[in-house]
Amino acid sequence: MNRALRYVAIGAVAVSVLVGGSAVAFAEPAHLDAPASVVATAPTAAQLTAKASATTVDAWQEFRISGTAKGIETGSKVTVQQKQGTKWVALPAKAPVNAGGTYSVRVKLGLKGVNQLRVGSGGAISPVVTVTVR
Incomplete structure (x- = not known):
């Protein structure tokens, strides 16, 4: 495991402990490459x-x-x-x-x-x- 990935994992565990979660920090992210289902529309320019x-x-x-x-x-x-x-x-x-x-x-x-x-x-x-x- 490279150093950057270890720091990310440690950070996720730390955040999970601070906010009281446990399994959320270790859950597999679903559909990272899937497009967002919410499409934001830009305000009309003046x-x-x-x-x-x-x-x-x-x-x-x-x-x-x-x-x-x-x-x-x-x-x-x-x-x-x-x-x-x-x-x-x-x-x-x-x-x-x-x-x-x-x-x-x-x-x-x-x-x-x-x-x-x-x-x-x-x-x-x-x-x-x-x-x-x-």
């Missing part, structure tokens, strides 16, 4: 979509980012994020998800050039939308 109301705006001109929120609770906030360098930074633009599973956020940007934006809520992130600021 999903966000996003679309900007304009692709080009003047600096500080208001536009909207709207979309759908599947698997996200009504009333949960979605937050607009902007890519700044290599990081995604949360903007102070938030809106709740309504009972129909949609949202609409008002956004104003002052950073001129091409801006990459996305919307997040919990662990869900929307695809990137691009808005150019003149």
Whole structure:
């Protein structure tokens, strides 16, 4: 008997003695290779979509980012994020998800050039939308 198997056997006996069992520690495991009879289903992953109301705006001109929120609770906030360098930074633009599973956020940007934006809520992130600021 190799050393690892001896340690497992000793551990099983020790656990059996500690919990008050006896024969359970020495019972032959039944059907170790058989598939589990219980199948767990994964929870539905939350999903966000996003679309900007304009692709080009003047600096500080208001536009909207709207979309759908599947698997996200009504009333949960979605937050607009902007890519700044290599990081995604949360903007102070938030809106709740309504009972129909949609949202609409008002956004104003002052950073001129091409801006990459996305919307997040919990662990869900929307695809990137691009808005150019003149």
